[in-house]
Amino acid sequence: MSMRVTNSMATSQLISNLNNNLGKMIKQQNQLSTGMKLNKPSDDPTGITYALRYRSELSANSQYQSNTNSAVSLLDQYDTQLDESTQIMQRVKELVVEASNGTNTDSSLAAINEELQQLKQQMVDIANTRFNGKYIFNGEATSTKPYADGTDAKSVSADSGSIIYPIGEGISMNVNLNASEVFGDADAAGTTDNVFSIFDRLNTALSSGDTTAAAAELDNIENRTNKIINARSEVGARTNRAELMQERLDSISSNLTEMQSETEDADIDQLYTSYSSAQATYNAALKVGAQIISSTLVDFIS
Template identity: 45%
Template sequence: MGMRITSNMMSSQTVRNLNNNLLNMDKLSNESSTGRKINKASDDPVGTTYSLRYRAELAANQQYTSNTDEAKSWLDYSDTVMGQAGDVMTRIKELTVQAGTGTTDSSGLTAIKDELEQLKGQLANIGNSQLTGKYIFNGQQLGEEPYALSDTVTSLTDVVTDTGQVTYGVSENVSLGVSTSGNDFFGSKVDKDNVFATIDRLTAAMDANDHAAISAELPNIESRATKMSALRSEVGAKTNRIELIQSRLEDRDLNVTTLQSKVEDADVAETLIKATAAQTVYQAALKTSASALQLSLVNFMG
C-alpha cells in the first residue's frame, strides 16, 4: 500500500528544499564577498584545524623575524662602534711609535699626551654606546652606564662590566647571544693590555720623558687591538648567521602562507559561477514550487 502524499507534506518538503537552496546561496555569497572558504569553523572542521595550525606557525615566525631584526641591528651597531674603537687604537699606536723614537722633545710629548687623553675619553664614550637606550657593552645590565666614574670607581681601568649575554630567540630552540662585555673588549682591571691602563702608563711615561717606557707599551697596544679585532670578527660571523636565518624565515613565511591560502581562500571566479548557478536554481525552484502548490477548491471537486 503506497503512502498517501498530503498537501501539507508537499509544502513542508518544498520549504525545506527552498531553505537548503537559500543556505547554499548564502554560503556562496559569503565566500565570494569575503574571499574565504572558511568563515566559521562549521564550514570546514578539518580545514579549520589546519588553518589554526598555520596561523600559529605564522605568528611564531613573525616573532622570530622581529627578534632577528633586533639582533641584527644590535650586531650591526656593535660592528660600527668596534670599528671606531679599532681606528682609535690605530691612532694610539701611531702616537706611541712617534713618542718612543727619542727624537720628540718635551713639548712634543705634551702634545701627544693631550691627544692620548682625548682618545681615552673617546674610548670611554664608545664603551658607553647605546642602542635604543640600551648600553651594548654592559651585558644584561642594559640600563646602567658601564664606563662612568663614581666614588667607588675612580679610574676607567677599574670598571667591571656585566658579563651576562643578551640573547634573542631566532628559531625553534635556538637562541643567539649578541652582546660583548666591555671588559672583554677594552680589557679588565687585571689585564696588562687594558687599554685605559695602557694609556695611563703612556701618559705617565711622557710626563717623565721616558722614551723606553713609552716604547714598552707597544706590545700591549698591539695585543689589545688584536683582541678587539677578534671580537669584531665574531660579531661579523654572527651577523652572517642572522642573515641566513632571516632568509630561511622569509622562505618559511611564504610556504606557510601559501598553505594557509589553499585552506582558507576561495577561488573567487569559481565561487561566483557557483553562486550564480545556485541563484538560478533557487529562482527556478521558487517558480516550480509556486506552480505545483497552486491548489483551490476546484481541485477537490469531481
Template identity: 45%
Template sequence: MTIRMTSNMMSSTLLGNLNRNLYNMDNLENQISTGRKITKPSDDPVGVTYALRYRSQLAGNEQFQRATDSAQSWLDETDSQMGSATNVMTRLKELMVQSSTGTYSDSDMQSAANEVEQLKKQLVDIGNSKFGGKFIFNGQEYGTMPYPTEAGTDYSQVETDNTAVKYVIGENIQFQINTTGNEFFGMSGVEDNVFAVMDRVVSAMRSGNSEGITAEMGNVESRTNQMVSSRSEVGARTNRVELVNSRLLDQEMNTTTLLSKTEDLDVAEALIKATSAQTVYEAALKSSANIMSTSLIDFMR
C-alpha cells in the same frame, strides 16, 4: 504498500528543497562578499583547525622576526663602535711610533700625551655606548653605565658584567648578541688592558721616556688584535642572524600560502557556482508554483 502523498506533504517537501537551495545560494554569496570560503567553523571544521594552527605559526614567526631585527640592530651598533675603537688604536700606535723616535721635543711629548688622554676618553665614550637605552658593553647589567665618568676613575680596574645577553630568534634557539667591555677592552689586571696601557704611555710621554713608550708597543698590538678578533666574531654573528631572518621570511611565505589555500576563496569558481545555484533556485520556484497551483476550489469540484 503505497504511501498516500498528501498536499501538505508535497508542500513541506517543496519548501524544504527551496530552503536548501536558498541556503546554498546565500552561503555562496556570503563567501564571495567576504572572499573567504570559511566564514564560520561549521563550514569546514578540519580547515578551521589547520587555519588556527597556521595563524599561530605566523604569530610566532612575527615575534622571532622582531627579535632578529633587534639583534641585527644591536650587532650593527656594536660593529660600528668597535670600528671606532680600532681607529683610536691606530691613532695611538701612530703617536707612539712618532714619540718613540727620540726626535720629539718636550713640548711635542706633552702634546702627544694630551692627545692620548683624549683618545682614552674616546674609548670610555665607546665603552658607554647605548642601543635602545641599553649599554651594549655591560652584559645583562645593561641598565648600568659600565665605565663611570667621574673624575679620577681608574678604568683599568673596571669590571663589567660578563654574562651573555641572549635573544630567542627561533624555536629553541637562544643567540648571544653582546660583547662585554672586559672582553673587548681587556680584563682588569691584564697587561694589555687598553686603559692601563694608555695610562703607562701617557706617563712615559710626560717623562720623555722613549724606551717606556716602545715597551708598550707589544701590548697595544696584542689588544688591537683582540679587538679585531672580537669585531670578527660580531660579523659572524651578524651573518648568522641574517641567515635566520631569511629562513623566517621563507617560513612566513610558505605558511601564508598554506593559510590562503585553506581559507581564501577561488572567486571565479564561486561565481560560477553562485550563478548555477541562482538558476536552480529560480527554476525550483517556477516548478513549485506550477505544481502547487491547486486551490480549495479544485477539491470542491
C-alpha cells in the same frame, strides 16, 4: 500500490528544497563578502584545525623574525663600535711610534699626549655606547653605565652576563659581547692590556718625557688591537648566522602563509560561479513551484 502525493507534501518538499538552496546561497554570500571560506567551525572542522595551527606557527615565527632582526641590528651596532675602536688603536700606535723617535720637543710630546687623552675619552664613549636605550657593553645590566669617565675607567668591571635571543624553534643565540673581550679585564696587578690602563701609562710616561716607557707599551697596544679585531670577527660570524636565519624564517613565513591561504581563503572566481548557479537554481525552483502550487500559497511562502 502507489503513494498518494498531497498538496501539503509537495509544499513541504518545495519549502525544504528552497531552504536548502537558500542556505547554500547565504553561505556563499558570506564567503564572498568576507573573502574567507572558513567563517565558523562548522564550515570545515578539519580545515579549522589546520588554520588554527598555521596561525599559531605564524605567530611564533613572527616573534623569531623580530628577535632575529633585533639581533642583526645590535650586531651591526657592535661592528660599528669595534671598527671605530680599531681605528683608535691604530692611531694610538702611530702616535706612540712618533713619540718614541727621540726627535720630539717637550711641546711635541705634550701635543701627542693631549691627542692620546682625547682618544682615551673617545674609547670611554664607545665603551658606554647605548643602543635602543641600553648599554651594549654591560652584559645583562643594560640600564647601568659600565665605565666611568676619566682615570676611573680602567678599574670598572663591566657585567659579564650573556644576552640570549631565541631565533628559531629550539635555537638560541648569544648576541652581546663581553666588555673584557674588547677593553680588557679590569685593571689589577699583572694586567697589561686593559685599554684604559694603556692610555694612563702612556700619559704618565709622556708627561715625564719618558719615551722609552711609552715605546714599551707598543706590544700591549698591538695585543689589545688584535683582540678587538678578533671580537669583530666573532661579531661578523654571528651576523652571518643571524642573516641566514632571517632568510630561513622568511621562507617559513611564506610557506605557512601560503598554506593558511589555501585553507582559509575563498576562491572568489569559483565561488562567484557557484553562487550564480545556485541563484539560477533557486529562481528556477521558485518558478516551477509557482506552477505546481497555488499562487496564493506561493505568495505566502515568498
